[in-house]
Amino acid sequence: DSGVTQTPKHLITATGQRVTLRCSPRSGDLSVYWYQQSLDQGLQFLIQYYNGEERAKGNILERFSAQQFPDLHSELNLSSLELGDSALYFCASSAGGPSSGANVLTFGAGSRLTVL
Amino acid sequence: GNSVTQMEGPVTLSEEAFLTINCTYTATGYPSLFWYVQYPGEGLQLLLKATKADDKGSNKGFEATYRKETTSFHLEKGSVQVSDSAVYFCALLTLLSGGSNYKLTFGKGTLLTVNP
Numbered sequence: 001d002s003g004v005t006q007t008p009k010h011l012i013t014a015t016g017q018r019v020t021l022r023c024s025p026r027s028g029d030l031s032v033y034w035y036q037q038s039l040d041q042g043l044q045f046l047i048q049y050y051n052g053e054e055r056a057k058g059n060i061l062e063r064f065s066a067q068q069f070p071d072l073h074s075e076l077n078l079s080s081l082e083l084g085d086s087a088l089y090f091c092a093s094s095a096g097g098p099s100s101g102a103n104v105l106t107f108g109a110g111s112r113l114t115v116l
Numbered sequence: 117g118n119s120v121t122q123m124e125g126p127v128t129l130s131e132e133a134f135l136t137i138n139c140t141y142t143a144t145g146y147p148s149l150f151w152y153v154q155y156p157g158e159g160l161q162l163l164l165k166a167t168k169a170d171d172k173g174s175n176k177g178f179e180a181t182y183r184k185e186t187t188s189f190h191l192e193k194g195s196v197q198v199s200d201s202a203v204y205f206c207a208l209l210t211l212l213s214g215g216s217n218y219k220l221t222f223g224k225g226t227l228l229t230v231n232p
Contacts, residue, residue, distance in 0.1 A: 002159060030146075033220070043160075043205065043222040057219045090159055103209065105220055107159035 003027065004108035006091050013112045018079040020064050021111045025072055025093030031055075032074040033105060034066055034114070038087040049074055081115045118143040118210040122223035128163045129196055129230050137191040137226050139180075139206035148209040149173075149182050151222070163191075163204070197231045203227050205214040 003026035013019055025032050034046040036059075045058035047084035060066075063081075068074040078085060089112075092105040123138040148167045149232060152160040153195065164173030169184035178193045206223040 002161070004159070004167055042224040045221070048219070056219055058219065102163055103218055106166065107161070109159045
């Protein structure tokens with residue numbers, strides 16, 4: 001157990017729907033990162049939060065959004081789902097702030113999304 | 117831009133064979149380098165890291181040396197075991213534009229299968 005908790009583990013939904021993925025970071029970690037893993041694209045960085053504030057954006061679609069709450073858990077919202085959104089979504093957390101050059105990320109087990 | 121290129125798999129070895137997974141990077145400045153491992157059905161786990169040139173990261177019999185002159189961070193293990201079967205990701209910690217944020221960029225991953 002890495003200490004990073006993601007729910008749900010598996011999710012099957014239909015095109016056009018909206019889902020929310022949840023992440024609880026490791027105790028004491030202030031930074032949360034979201035990554036998408038698919039066979040064709042590999043691991044893609046989506047977005048990063050630090051202590052409730054968005055700090056960096058990667059290849060995140062406009063249909064996707066995220067937030068980090070005061071208790072530091074984070075949610076990734078995926079809307080108007082398409083077949084191509086089927087992937088593993090990983091959350092990771094780190095202790096250091098976004099300016100820490102030696103940041104080590106601890107990953108959760110992932111949420112597998114299947115869009116039919 | 118900053119990127120990581122690692123050898124494509126899959127790699128299939130017999131137990132006790134020698135393993136090398138090549139990783140090269142493109143980056144400005146002095147990035148930190150990481151190897152992460154993903155066992156079946158699990159999230160990514162940090163395997164080893166190196167934060168400056170000529171550093172050698174090591175863990176569980178795996179080693180990688182940060183070679184700035186060849187921009188490489190090849191993963192090696194002298195004698196693999198069946199339990200090493202997993203996907204291995206090389207990663208680069210890069211500074212985002214703006215100068216205050218770091219991002220972890222992953223290679224596409226290399227699937228290793230070790231047969232008894």
